[in-house]
Amino acid sequence: MTMKVLVSDTIDASGVSRLENESGFAVDVKTGLPPEELKSIIGQYDALIIRSATKVTADILEAGAPKLKAVARAGIGLDNVDIPAATKHGVAVMNTPEGNVVTTAEHTIAMMMALTRNIPQGTLSLRSGQWEKKKLQGREVFNKTLGVIGFGKIGSIVADRARQLKMNVIVFDPNIARTTIENEGFEYVSLDDLFARADYITVHVPKLKQTVGLLNKAAFEKMKTGVMVLNCARGGIVDEADLYDALMSGRVAAAALDVFVTEPPGEHPLLKLDNVIATPHLGASTKEAQVNVAEAAAHQIIEFLKNNTVINAVNLPAVSGDLLEKLSPFTTLADRMGRLLAQFSGANITEIKIEYNGDFQGLDLAPVTTAAVKGLLTPLVAYQVNSVNAASLAGEMGIAITTRSETLPIDYTSLITISVTSGAGTHTVAGTIFGKKEARVVRINDFRLEMIPTKGHFAIIHNLDKPGAIGSIGTTLGTFGVNIERMQVGQQGDTLRNIIFLRTGSRIPDDALAAVKELPLVKDVTVFELDE
Numbered sequence: 049m050t051m052k053v054l055v056s057d058t059i060d061a062s063g064v065s066r067l068e069n070e071s072g073f074a075v076d077v078k079t080g081l082p083p084e085e086l087k088s089i090i091g092q093y094d095a096l097i098i099r100s101a102t103k104v105t106a107d108i109l110e111a112g113a114p115k116l117k118a119v120a121r122a123g124i125g126l127d128n129v130d131i132p133a134a135t136k137h138g139v140a141v142m143n144t145p146e147g148n149v150v151t152t153a154e155h156t157i158a159m160m161m162a163l164t165r166n167i168p169q170g171t172l173s174l175r176s177g178q179w180e181k182k183k184l185q186g187r188e189v190f191n192k193t194l195g196v197i198g199f200g201k202i203g204s205i206v207a208d209r210a211r212q213l214k215m216n217v218i219v220f221d222p223n224i225a226r227t228t229i230e231n232e233g234f235e236y237v238s239l240d241d242l243f244a245r246a247d248y249i250t251v252h253v254p255k256l257k258q259t260v261g262l263l264n265k266a267a268f269e270k271m272k273t274g275v276m277v278l279n280c281a282r283g284g285i286v287d288e289a290d291l292y293d294a295l296m297s298g299r300v301a302a303a304a305l306d307v308f309v310t311e312p313p314g315e316h317p318l319l320k321l322d323n324v325i326a327t328p329h330l331g332a333s334t335k336e337a338q339v340n341v342a343e344a345a346a347h348q349i350i351e352f353l354k355n356n357t358v359i360n361a362v363n364l365p366a367v368s369g370d371l372l373e374k375l376s377p378f379t380t381l382a383d384r385m386g387r388l389l390a391q392f393s394g395a396n397i398t399e400i401k402i403e404y405n406g407d408f409q410g411l412d413l414a415p416v417t418t419a420a421v422k423g424l425l426t427p428l429v430a431y432q433v434n435s436v437n438a439a440s441l442a443g444e445m446g447i448a449i450t451t452r453s454e455t456l457p458i459d460y461t462s463l464i465t466i467s468v469t470s471g472a473g474t475h476t477v478a479g480t481i482f483g484k485k486e487a488r489v490v491r492i493n494d495f496r497l498e499m500i501p502t503k504g505h506f507a508i509i510h511n512l513d514k515p516g517a518i519g520s521i522g523t524t525l526g527t528f529g530v531n532i533e534r535m536q537v538g539q540q541g542d543t544l545r546n547i548i549f550l551r552t553g554s555r556i557p558d559d560a561l562a563a564v565k566e567l568p569l570v571k572d573v574t575v576f577e578l579d580e
């Protein structure tokens with residue numbers, strides 16, 4: 049049966065013809081659909097191609113299931129797609145992360161120059177018959193300090209172009225190693241330093257809970273008087289009401305906005321100010337970028353629907369569906385082992401070592417490695433880590449990933465051993481699959497156990513191997529209402545110490561933990577949990 053693709057935002061014609069000619073798909077281009085109309089027709093389509101205008105809500109995704117298999121965004125930002133809902137409904141979500149980055153960075157530089165030299169104001173003034181040379185005097189960007197917040201694909205290009213304008217570029221990005229930024233030749237600073245020093249501040253971060261209002265009243269108060277602010281990322285990263293106040297007070301001299309909380313913004317107070325220049329979300333709007341992203345989106349949809357090949361998906365690993373199916377017990381296990389290790393390792397991770405031992409039937413284990421890295425990083429970073437971005441994110445954080453395959457004699461058919469080195473030393477977890485898909489963690493550091501790594505609360509207690517130790521721990525936890533669901537006791541090497549592994553019915557509260565730690569025979573307690 050002919051596959052059907054709906055294109056609900058304007059994309060370059062080259063993408064549409066690629067879908068039709070290369071793949072024989074039936075393509076409907078219907079832009080500007082009201083949500084209810086999109087909802088009523090989405091169930092007929094195998095894939096949806098969008099830009100930033102279409103809001104792919106949980107409602108739309110539910111209406112699309114079960115036929116809808118993929119959403120491709122001809123562009124980068126996916127804040128208009130409910131990704132958890134897409135995953136829930138089995139819909140792959142892809143973007144085209146490279147095609148428009150140069151264009152958007154160039155737009156940012158254009159905005160900075162236009163803002164600095166009053167170009168839009170000059171045009172308007174001339175149109176109204178005036179010749180306002182004095183009023184519209186600008187300044188040089190030469191030797192000024194540009195603060196770049198977010199050193200990803202676009203932020204790093206903006207930094208590079210600004211450097212070539214002979215600006216001093218300072219960078220803040222909590223997820224990128226200082227050395228990465230310094231090796232690129234830029235100064236790595238804290239956010240407060242950036243606020244205090246920058247003459248221009250430009251944001252290039254995704255729109256997330258943590259980045260909404262990143263530039264707000266408190267931030268403006270830390271900035272130099274006369275700073276200029278640019279937002280070519282997403283509306284709301286710079287708080288619009290607080291920006292308005294900061295412009296009125298003179299703290300911020302001028303602002304350039306390509307994006308708004310509500311688009312189109314209509315009669316927006318900011319647009320009434322002479323020292324605000326704005327464009328209607330034009331960051332990615334060049335012919336070159338639009339051809340790039342339309343063709344990439346079309347290519348990704350064709351590969352996905354025809355060959356099960358996943359490219360640039362944010363909620364699926366980049367492999368064929370077939371391989372994924374075969375690997376799924378191992379990817380689940382590796383992800384959980386990673387999550388577990390995150391809790392032992394904390395910050396400053398430098399290395400994750402993954403060793404595969406035994407029989408993996410010649411399968412490509414890259415998705416399993418990715419799952420381990422994803423599991424490790426998920427609890428540690430502020431935004432969504434997925435199978436596609438996990439490895440590159442680890443690279444940016446300065447985490448080395450090494451893998452090794454062995455066929456050493458072991459007690460299991462297959463064994464995955466993951467070691468993570470961090471500021472807290474090296475921690476190791478090993479796991480296996482019993483039968484076809486029963487995941488088990490069989491070792492945590494030097495303790496052999498049999499742990500089912502599903503959602504729950506756990507503790508590892510080191511204690512002196514003397515009568516009464518276990519009883520005192522059970523009684524203490526019981527006093528605080530903590531039920532022990534499972535207990536395993538092992539000896540620590542040939543020392544006089546035991547290791548006790550507990551699965552508890554609820555989180556061990558801080559006061560209970562303190563009480564257990566105070567027990568005379570207890571030497572050390574580590575608690576951790578798995579959330580899925």
Ligand SMILES: NC(=O)C1=CN([C@@H]2O[C@H](COP(=O)(O)OP(=O)(O)OC[C@H]3O[C@@H](n4cnc5c(N)ncnc54)[C@H](O)[C@@H]3O)[C@@H](O)[C@H]2O)C=CC1
Pocket residue numbers: 123124125126145148149152197198199200201202203220221222223224252253254255258259262280281282306307329330331332333431
């Ligand atoms: N105006 C337009 O037409 C366009 C806008 N965009 C927007 O530009 C933004 C950047 O896109 P890319 O560079 O492709 O993203 P990216 O994912 O390559 O980089 C984002 C960077 O932000 C960093 N980051 C995350 N949270 C942060 C925080 N709290 N503080 C500082 N840094 C933080 C991340 O570590 C990452 O390095 C996105 O919001 C995207 O939607 C993208 C294309 C066109």
Ligand SMILES: O=C(O)C(=O)COP(=O)(O)O
Pocket residue numbers: 099100101122123124125126148329330331332333
């Ligand atoms: O790619 C992005 O994230 C953009 O913001 C571009 O948006 P647009 O495709 O021009 O609606």
